[in-house]
Amino acid sequence: MTIKAIAPADARRAVEAGALLVDIREADEHARENIPGAVNVPLSRIGDVAALGRPLVFHCRSGMRTAANAEALKAAAAGSPCHLLEGGIDGWRTAGLPTAVDRKQPLEIMRQVQISAGSLTLIGIALGFLVHPGFFGLAAFVGAGLTFAGTTGWCGMALLLRRMPWNRALQAG
Known part of the structure; x- marks a missing residue:
């Protein structure tokens, strides 16, 4: 039996009745925007959830991550409802329910990767046409890196971006 998805209003009522709201997104995503009162337990550490017999409501950004990992989440609940x-936090916000947004936090690492990769690809293509065809290699290198990251789950650009000065607060947290 899979875990049932509930509407944001029903989730809010469940939390008000004592359910624990568990945000399975990574710490950088949670720091930028979260549902007040939600506990952040990234999917990679989902076994650390301590339900203590309380019902749990799991959420991610859009609901896709929780749906894809429903069996692991059910196992982590250890018998708790x-x-x-x-719709995840996006659905919560769309339903008019409050979120805490901290714009001082850097963008999520994966958004930084997407912006960087897209920019480098466009720059490589533009320089390839305008300066020298050898610059097309930059676009090819970024494309190969994204393909490698997608197939292996290891992203060198994400690791590099995590070490940038604007992300240092995330390393301490």
């Missing part, structure tokens, strides 16, 4: 927040 559990649900998935339909």
Whole structure:
């Protein structure tokens, strides 16, 4: 039996009745925007959830991550009743429910990767046409890196971006 998804309003009622809201996104995502009162337990550490017999409501950004990992989340609940927040934090916000946003936090690492990779690709293509065809190699290198990251789960650009000065607060947390 899979975990049932519940609407944001129902999730809010469950939390008000004592359910624990568990944000399975990574720490950088949670720091930028979160649902007040949600506990951040990234998917990679989901076994650390301590339900203590309380019902659980799991959420991610859009609901895709929780749905894809429903069996692991159910196992982490260790017999406690559990649900998935339909639409994730995006659905919660769309339903007019409050979120805490900290714009001082850097963008999520994966968004930084997407911006960097897209920019480097466009720069490589533009320089390839305008300066020298050898610059097309930059676009090819970035494309190969993204392909490698997608197939292996290891992203060198994400590791590099985590070490940038604007992300240092995330390393300490």
